[in-house]
Amino acid sequence: MPVVLIDQDSDSDATIVQLSFGDRLGALIDTMNALKHLGLDVAKGTVLTDGPVKQTKFFITRLDTGRKVEDPDMLERIRLTIINNLLKYHPESSERLAMGEAFGIKAPEKKLDVDITTHVHVKEDGPKRSLLCIETADRPGLLVEIIKIMADVNIDVESAEIDTEGLVAKDKFHVSYRGAALTSSLSQVLVNCLRYYLRRPETDIDSY
Numbered sequence: 001m002p003v004v005l006i007d008q009d010s011d012s013d014a015t016i017v018q019l020s021f022g023d024r025l026g027a028l029i030d031t032m033n034a035l036k037h038l039g040l041d042v043a044k045g046t047v048l049t050d051g052p053v054k055q056t057k058f059f060i061t062r063l064d065t066g067r068k069v070e071d072p073d074m075l076e077r078i079r080l081t082i083i084n085n086l087l088k089y090h091p092e093s094s095e096r097l098a099m100g101e102a103f104g105i106k107a108p109e110k111k112l113d114v115d116i117t118t119h120v121h122v123k124e125d126g127p128k129r130s131l132l133c134i135e136t137a138d139r140p141g142l143l144v145e146i147i148k149i150m151a152d153v154n155i156d157v158e159s160a161e162i163d164t165e166g167l168v169a170k171d172k173f174h175v176s177y178r179g180a181a182l183t184s185s186l187s188q189v190l191v192n193c194l195r196y197y198l199r200r201p202e203t204d205i206d207s208y
Helices: 028-036 072-089 091-096 142-152 184-198
Strands: 003-007 015-020 040-050 053-062 119-124 130-137 156-165 168-176
Touching: 003 072, 015 072, 028 040, 028 053, 028 072, 072 091, 072 142, 072 156, 119 184, 130 142, 130 184, 142 156, 142 168, 142 184
Parallel strands: none
Antiparallel strands: 003 015, 003 156, 015 053, 040 053, 119 130, 130 168, 156 168
């Protein structure tokens, strides 16, 4: 199962990207070069073997500021760049990733039912923020779409963990409204908006 995880919480100075794929990960230098072409600096890279799975972890900062990546458009570009690089050097992963249909040589044989796959809920996470958890069928541009929906209902995103596991996106966002945790009514509005749009990917984002 190919896994791409973008972690904004664990390190205050860098965006952590973790890539796992069987025991044939490799292509470490190629992935680092692909990230540098986005104007990013790989401050540190580690490789950990956990049984049959090899995990590569990158600590990434922006070249122009030396700080972690905050822009959701750039986070999505990082995610797509790494997945595209994975497909390039490991074409056998194509049919296990939703992006295999867009970028790979072989589309997944089984497509997920977006209605069944999509789950959205908000949890309490202290007085000043809430934890938004989203699980849905992966597709290009998904992160940017989610951020836009939240911005349209005036929800602030403080940090995020972006997890792509095969055909499924599993994302977590620490969110707030005017410096406080979301009320139950606002949480329900946000959940309804996201469920409606994510279950109908062909819907215009301005019509939800």
